[in-house]
Amino acid sequence: AQSVTQLDSHVSVSEGTPVLLRCNYSSSYSPSLFWYVQHPNKGLQLLLKYTSAATLVKGINGFEAEFKKSETSFHLTKPSAHMSDAAEYFCVVSEDNFNKFYFGSGTKLNVKP
Amino acid sequence: EPEVTQTPSHQVTQMGQEVILRCVPISNHLYFYWYRQILGQKVEFLVSFYNNEISEKSEIFDDQFSVERPDGSNFTLKIRSTKLEDSAMYFCAGTGWDTVNTEAFFGQGTRLTVV
Numbered sequence: 001a002q003s004v005t006q007l008d009s010h011v012s013v014s015e016g017t018p019v020l021l022r023c024n025y026s027s028s029y030s031p032s033l034f035w036y037v038q039h040p041n042k043g044l045q046l047l048l049k050y051t052s053a054a055t056l057v058k059g060i061n062g063f064e065a066e067f068k069k070s071e072t073s074f075h076l077t078k079p080s081a082h083m084s085d086a087a088e089y090f091c092v093v094s095e096d097n098f099n100k101f102y103f104g105s106g107t108k109l110n111v112k113p
Numbered sequence: 114e115p116e117v118t119q120t121p122s123h124q125v126t127q128m129g130q131e132v133i134l135r136c137v138p139i140s141n142h143l144y145f146y147w148y149r150q151i152l153g154q155k156v157e158f159l160v161s162f163y164n165n166e167i168s169e170k171s172e173i174f175d176d177q178f179s180v181e182r183p184d185g186s187n188f189t190l191k192i193r194s195t196k197l198e199d200s201a202m203y204f205c206a207g208t209g210w211d212t213v214n215t216e217a218f219f220g221q222g223t224r225l226t227v228v
Binding site for chain 2: 032034036041042043044045046049090094100101102103104105106
């Protein structure tokens with residue numbers, strides 16, 4: 001069975017400090033992994049994806065994530081938070097040959113001035 | 114950049130009424146999905162659609178739900194007789210020719226409120 005666990009429902013950081021949003025997954029197959037961001041009243045925007053190529057994936061807006069198979073993790077990081085990063089972030093997994101996506105419960109990121 | 118468009122952004126309906134949620138996917142996409150997120154809960158898969166038929170559906174997607182793509186552009190989700198528990202944000206999504214290793218493009222969602 002597939003599942004995605006986002007370990008923190010809320011994360012609060014100060015502007016200019018690093019961001020770490022944690023995600024662990026379980027999958028019976030070789031997964032593809034994604035991070036999406038949702039700003040208020042907006043759709044889900046893709047930040048980055050892992051699809052069995054490089055384990056360190058760079059995305060938009062300075063975000064990156066590292067796929068660690070031994071830890072079944074795909075944590076999202078950013079060296080320096082910006083106020084505009086305040087949003088909800090979803091870790092998502094999809095499997096080979098299955099045309100559906102499994103969502104984590106989301107992490108709300110708050111960025112303090 | 115191409116985007117998925119959903120209408121309306123917010124729909125309020127009375128329990129027992131039918132609602133149709135509309136989506137215009139990206140034009141060259143082939144696989145389409147509906148997801149929903151009840152307030153405070155995870156985003157849940159409802160149904161996937163390919164080649165004018167349902168390819169997979171979840172246990173949530175019972176006989177009250179239906180999907181169609183009547184004119185090759187709009188992709189609709191119909192709920193025949195809404196219940197209070199159908200209140201949620203509904204997201205439409207699409208992917209291209211390769212569902213493996215391909216991200217889904219999501220619309221901005223329709224917030225359905227059943228009263």
